[in-house]
Amino acid sequence: MRLAALVWLLAAAVGCVSVSGPDAETGTGVTLSVLQERAIQRHLSGEVTARLSGYADRGGRASQWAQLPDLARFVRNAGPERGAEVCREMLWECMLACNVQFSSDPEELVREFCAGQLRCRTEMLLAEKQYLYPIVWKTPQEQQRSGEVERETEQLFGGISALEAGKIVLSSPQKAVFSPVAVSEDPAESLQIAGVFCLMPDEIRRQLPSGSEFDLPGVLREIQVTAARYAIEISGKQLNEAVNRYRNDPSPVNLLRCRKWSALHALDVSRMPSAGGSERARQFVNSMLLLQEGF
DSSP states (O other), X not given: OHHHHHHHHHHHHHHHTSOOOTTOOOSSSOOHHHXXXXXXXXHHHHHHHHHHHHHTOHHHHHHHHHTHHHHHHHHHHXXXXXXXXXXXXXXXXXXXXXXXXXXXXXXXXXXXXXXXXXXXXXXXHHHHHHHHTTOSSXXXXXXHHHHHHHHHHHHHHSOOOHHHHHXXXXXXXXXXXXXXXXXXXXXXXXXXXXXXXXXXXXXXXXXXXXXXXXXXXXHHHHXXXXXXXXXXXXXHHHHHHHHHHHHHOOOHHHHHHHHHHHHHHHHHHHTSOSSOOOHHHHHHHHHHHHTOOOO
């Protein structure tokens, strides 16, 4: 068992100094992109159907808004990393719940969203597997999580042996570069932005009778741009802090944190639209943001 762990560590060490790409070979024919596509083939259709069914429930959307004040209190009292996870997740969830109501192709919008999540989840699980396997004497918590990772990888993409997982090249610690948005010291401010997304549909419906003067496609793009800018800053800050920590202490647990936030930050960047809306669309979204309710 110790010999296997040593072989695995050597393979993983090689992976730590390279950056993964969609065609990075492992020597066994299994790559990160292959496993991501397996996850998509197995789960994308079901996840899209479930989300579209959920968005058809107006009561479900109302409950999404109702939980934001409690989440804000949680974020203000939680550690920075856990608070960041909650904030970026709710930004995207509320953005999608808003935009899917007016999209010309809601199924495609949800499909792209879910596919990105599946790719990100696959990468994060592989990073955990590479971290947990070499630990010979695991704590009860590590032993429990190791079993959970095995079950999750099996369910997500059919599983993979520890030696194969160790040969898959994952991201190396690299800092993110992003344009900061104007945020306050309140760690829950982005949840208030998410709350605006929850309130946006009613205002959009009031504006739609005005006809061609209301740039609906542009407004939807601007809502997504706003969500992306805040999410990119949240994940980018966490990634940069993780990289700094790793450079001061290049331990396996700090490498895992880097890879987690690298995957999340890459997902956030990929969701930024290639173009925003018109000036009128930006003004509409900005005016709604100025009216955000504090909690």
